[in-house]
Amino acid sequence: MKLSLLFLFLGFSLVNARHRVRINLGVSSSGSTFSVLDYGARADGLHDDSQAFMKAWNAACSSSGAVKLLVPPQRTYLLGPVKFKGPCKNVQSITVHMQGYLRATTDLGTYVNGDDWVEFGWVDHLTLTGGGTFDGQGSVSWPYNKCPQNKICKVLPTSIKFVETTNTAVKSIKSLNSKFFHIALLGCKNFWGNDIRIQAPSNSPNTDGIHIERCSGVNIYSSVIGTGDDCISIGQGNEQLVISGINCGPGHGISIGSLGRYQNEGDVRGLVIKDCTLSGTANGIRIKTWENSPGSSYATNMTFTNIIMKSVANPIIIDQEYCPYISCASKVPSRVRISDIFFRDIRGTSTTPVAVTLKCSRGVPCQNVNLHNVNLRYAGGAPAKATCFNIKASYSGTQIPEPCQ
Ligand SMILES: *[C@@H]1O[C@H](CO)[C@@H](O)[C@H](O)[C@H]1NC(C)=O
Numbered sequence: 001m002k003l004s005l006l007f008l009f010l011g012f013s014l015v016n017a018r019h020r021v022r023i024n025l026g027v028s029s030s031g032s033t034f035s036v037l038d039y040g041a042r043a044d045g046l047h048d049d050s051q052a053f054m055k056a057w058n059a060a061c062s063s064s065g066a067v068k069l070l071v072p073p074q075r076t077y078l079l080g081p082v083k084f085k086g087p088c089k090n091v092q093s094i095t096v097h098m099q100g101y102l103r104a105t106t107d108l109g110t111y112v113n114g115d116d117w118v119e120f121g122w123v124d125h126l127t128l129t130g131g132g133t134f135d136g137q138g139s140v141s142w143p144y145n146k147c148p149q150n151k152i153c154k155v156l157p158t159s160i161k162f163v164e165t166t167n168t169a170v171k172s173i174k175s176l177n178s179k180f181f182h183i184a185l186l187g188c189k190n191f192w193g194n195d196i197r198i199q200a201p202s203n204s205p206n207t208d209g210i211h212i213e214r215c216s217g218v219n220i221y222s223s224v225i226g227t228g229d230d231c232i233s234i235g236q237g238n239e240q241l242v243i244s245g246i247n248c249g250p251g252h253g254i255s256i257g258s259l260g261r262y263q264n265e266g267d268v269r270g271l272v273i274k275d276c277t278l279s280g281t282a283n284g285i286r287i288k289t290w291e292n293s294p295g296s297s298y299a300t301n302m303t304f305t306n307i308i309m310k311s312v313a314n315p316i317i318i319d320q321e322y323c324p325y326i327s328c329a330s331k332v333p334s335r336v337r338i339s340d341i342f343f344r345d346i347r348g349t350s351t352t353p354v355a356v357t358l359k360c361s362r363g364v365p366c367q368n369v370n371l372h373n374v375n376l377r378y379a380g381g382a383p384a385k386a387t388c389f390n391i392k393a394s395y396s397g398t399q400i401p402e403p404c405q
């Protein structure tokens with residue numbers, strides 16, 4: 001394999017001097033490093049480099065030991081949908097050293113069968129790092145996203161997706177203007193994310209920063225997220241998640257949910273969100289569950305602590321009457337059971353008079369919700385208020401607004 005590659009480069013080198021430089025690069029980076037430039041990436045931002053990336057990944061993945069997939073800096077790579085799949089049988093660890101600037105193809109026709117953009121699947125001990133940028137070029141496709149208006153809609157590609165990976169670290173990367181979600185974790189076990197920078201305009205549809213579903217052992221920390229939707233959204237079937245040191249805004253805040261939309265959803269349990277600042281967001285900490293939920297599930301054991309709200313419209317909100325489309329006339333109450341929820345040391349300003357909303361399900365009222373040291377002031381001057389439905393919360397320490405019962 002290695003040998004035939006070398007011949008390939010020698011072949012090139014006879015033709016043009018620029019490739020001779022690449023031979024040297026190729027040889028010096030041989031062994032456990034696989035550079036996309038050695039696999040034919042043009043890196044000019046114009047020609048599609050997807051095939052080169054896939055070839056480099058496949059070579060790295062079928063190699064052995066600790067391997068590295070290198071995407072060299074100061075170059076732009078145009079990419080359509082790419083899938084980096086494992087298992088990589090003899091590989092101990094695989095590091096994707098992403099130093100370049102990746103630009104997503106804007107032609108939606110290249111994303112067939114619900115393709116996402118860059119997908120990692122079934123890989124163990126993957127590290128994605130290097131300071132590079134994933135530019136989803138979403139502004140071209142946002143007008144085609146009808147999901148905010150219609151329940152049945154075509155979902156656009158997520159920029160970076162992790163499917164059933166184990167022991168994954170994502171560190172020092174940037175994601176810009178995704179077409180749909182920026183980053184999605186599905187069925188991952190043990191995931192560490194830090195120094196992730198995510199940026200999209202406040203009016204971009206469904207550009208959630210990090211969406212997590214059916215995962216366990218996820219730690220996301222020290223990251224800056226500004227989008228048009230949730231900075232972090234925690235879907236169904238998650239357990240043992242710690243989210244800390246997130247700077248969120250603009251966007252819809254940090255959301256648990258929406259839960260209860262589909263049948264057979266998993267429970268969400270064991271969640272800690274701490275040391276976060278939300279600035280100018282629509283919500284601060286939100287738990288939202290659908291009305292008319294077809295199945296029942298639990299959302300339990302969640303602690304939200306040391307959260308600063310700077311001009312947030314709904315700083316604390318439990319909403320079990322989530323119904324973004326108008327067809328909710330039947331009003332069957334949500335069947336997601338919310339319990340053991342702790343809000344501690346939550347302070348700052350609300351841009352609406354109702355700073356705390358606890359709107360629980362008529363069918364399954366919230367159980368054991370505790371607020372300790374809450375200090376949220378309405379920026380408009382009048383005292384902030386709280387509203388509650390179907391809940392008897394407990395309170396300790398400072399309470400501004402005054403508890404509602
Ligand atoms: C609640 O969640 C935390 C954090 O994941 C965990 O350490 C703790 O054991 C959980 N408590 C219960 C009673 O399950």
